[in-house]
Amino acid sequence: MTVILVMNNINKWITGGLIVLAGLSFIVLYIYQGSQDHGQPVLVIYKNGALYQKLNLTKDLHKEFNVTSGGHFNTIEIKGKAVRIKEADCPRKICVHTGWLHKPGQIAVCMPNRLKISIEGRSDNVDDISF
Amino acid sequence: MLKNVFVLALIVVLTLPGCTMEKKEKEQGYTARDELLGTEIIINIKNSKEAPGACDDIFERIKQIQGKMTVHNIESEIAILNANAGVKKVSLSQDTYNVLQEALTLSSLTGGAFDPTVGPLVKLWGFDSKNFGVPTDKEIQDKLNLVDYRQLQIEKSRDTFMAMLPRDGQAVDLGGIAKGYAGDEAKRILLSHGIKQGIINLGGNIVAVGTKEGGSAWRVGIQNPLAPRGTFLGILQLKDKAVVTSGGYERYFYENGNRYHHIIDPQTGFPSESDLLSVTIIANQSLMSDALSTGVFVMGLYKGLELMEELEGVEAIFVTRDKKVFITSGIRDIFQLIDGDFSYEQYK
Numbered sequence: 001m002t003v004i005l006v007m008n009n010i011n012k013w014i015t016g017g018l019i020v021l022a023g024l025s026f027i028v029l030y031i032y033q034g035s036q037d038h039g040q041p042v043l044v045i046y047k048n049g050a051l052y053q054k055l056n057l058t059k060d061l062h063k064e065f066n067v068t069s070g071g072h073f074n075t076i077e078i079k080g081k082a083v084r085i086k087e088a089d090c091p092r093k094i095c096v097h098t099g100w101l102h103k104p105g106q107i108a109v110c111m112p113n114r115l116k117i118s119i120e121g122r123s124d125n126v127d128d129i130s131f
Numbered sequence: 132m133l134k135n136v137f138v139l140a141l142i143v144v145l146t147l148p149g150c151t152m153e154k155k156e157k158e159q160g161y162t163a164r165d166e167l168l169g170t171e172i173i174i175n176i177k178n179s180k181e182a183p184g185a186c187d188d189i190f191e192r193i194k195q196i197q198g199k200m201t202v203h204n205i206e207s208e209i210a211i212l213n214a215n216a217g218v219k220k221v222s223l224s225q226d227t228y229n230v231l232q233e234a235l236t237l238s239s240l241t242g243g244a245f246d247p248t249v250g251p252l253v254k255l256w257g258f259d260s261k262n263f264g265v266p267t268d269k270e271i272q273d274k275l276n277l278v279d280y281r282q283l284q285i286e287k288s289r290d291t292f293m294a295m296l297p298r299d300g301q302a303v304d305l306g307g308i309a310k311g312y313a314g315d316e317a318k319r320i321l322l323s324h325g326i327k328q329g330i331i332n333l334g335g336n337i338v339a340v341g342t343k344e345g346g347s348a349w350r351v352g353i354q355n356p357l358a359p360r361g362t363f364l365g366i367l368q369l370k371d372k373a374v375v376t377s378g379g380y381e382r383y384f385y386e387n388g389n390r391y392h393h394i395i396d397p398q399t400g401f402p403s404e405s406d407l408l409s410v411t412i413i414a415n416q417s418l419m420s421d422a423l424s425t426g427v428f429v430m431g432l433y434k435g436l437e438l439m440e441e442l443e444g445v446e447a448i449f450v451t452r453d454k455k456v457f458i459t460s461g462i463r464d465i466f467q468l469i470d471g472d473f474s475y476e477q478y479k
Contacts, residue, residue, distance in 0.1 A: 049164065049165075049166055049171070091261045091263070091384075092261075092263065092382070092383070092384045093385075094382065094383070097385075098359045098360065099359060100359075101359050101361075103361075103362065105352075105361040105362070105363075106358075106359045106360065106361040106362055107359065107360040107361040108359060108360065109171075109360065111169070111170075112261070114166075116171075118361065125350060126350045126351065126352040126363065126366055127175075127330055127339075127343070127349045127350050127351065128175070128330050128332050128337050128339075128349070128351055128352070129332075129335070129337075129351065129352040129353070129354060129360075129361060129363055130335055130336070130337045130351055130352070130353055130354060130367075130374040130375065130376045130411060131335035131354035131360050131361075131376055131381070
């Protein structure tokens with residue numbers, strides 16, 4: 001009798017411990033995914049095809065600066081979580097006409113000055129975009 | 132005891148997702164990029180021993196295609212063909228011959244809305260250089276007379292390939308098709324390296340090879356033509372297809388407050404003024420998607436939709452100026468419109 005009772009108690013402890021472990025693993029998973037989903041948007045600047053600068057976009061970030069390359073320039077303006085190329089000396093100014101970027105995945109490109117800016121971070125689940 | 136076993140089994144099953152998550156994290160992809168054909172080319176495949184070599188081969192091959200078909204290098208086959216317009220036949224590589232042949236087929240299919248002999252107009256508007264500007268009507272009429280794909284002669288005998296433009300001033304421009312050909316070649320090279328899954332982006336032309344890991348379809352966003360690049364209005368789920376989108380939003384310039392885009396209508400000599408903002412073509416071959424997206428954009432909604440419904444194995448998405456979206460019947464189940472600014476419309 002006593003042996004069976006002890007066994008039952010041990011089983012209870014093991015079962016309880018495993019339930020706690022399972023619960024913990026779910027919590028860790030939840031936090032892990034959560035941290036990815038709500039990742040802060042980051043402005044990424046590529047110059048001449050290579051990574052040039054990364055900037056975390058926060059609510060109260062206000063900033064304007066030039067990126068120069070080969071004697072040419074693009075002026076980048078940041079207003080909170082939105083970014084744009086405000087001015088440039090390229091001929092067609094397609095990068096300027098692109099306007100404000102405010103969502104992850106959005107890109108503005110200046111082909112003549114070989115500059116690309118994009119907002120990276122969590123975006124909707126696509127593998128690529130046809131444009 | 133049985134109950135305990137059951138609880139244990141349940142716990143094991145419940146903790147499994149944690150394990151698979153870690154595995155996914157470790158399966159990192161391999162990405163390679165380069166700037167060729169006037170655009171950025173990005174290859175995304177699974178990381179493997181073969182991956183770097185396959186990507187190198189692809190970029191090498193696209194460099195080769197660029198060298199043969201660009202109008203920016205006076206030594207390219209197309210530049211030599213153009214320089215000898217009205218003078219003599221020139222010999223071509225099989226590559227260039229094949230692309231010209233496909234271009235002529237697609238020209239006649241679109242009734243000349245796609246036309247590889249549009250070169251003189253592209254040059255006149257300055258879309259091949261930085262010296263863009265609105266030409267006079269007289270200039271446009273003069274160049275328009277030179278544009279006619281039916282006059283481009285191509286011939287092959289055994290291993291020699293030739294072409295000729297019969298009149299002085301005529302010029303071929305493969306801007307609307309060379310990237311497409313490069314996409315098909317890129318896919319062929321991946322497969323020859325035993326890589327059966329991946330996604331290749333050639334300046335917005337997407338070649339989806341096979342499926343994703345696990346067999347599910349690739350999710351390809353379709354650009355919203357009124358928003359910055361990277362904003363999509365819907366999602367296509369695709370396996371083994373090539374997608375190309377054309378629209379007036381890609382390249383353009385402003386003069387006197389008017390906007391002029393780069394898709395020249397070979398019949399009017401002006402940037403196409405159809406009722407469309409963009410056209411997306413989904414086909415097996417990237418070359419076909421590329422040329423048809425230009426041609427169908429010029430044809431406009433109704434003619435374009437009719438042609439797309441007629442053609443076997445080709446599907447399309449049309450976005451009109453009044454923010455309506457029309458799709459061909461074959462993609463109803465795999466296209467999802469997600470931007471509320473746009474709405475579906477049926478065409479009867």
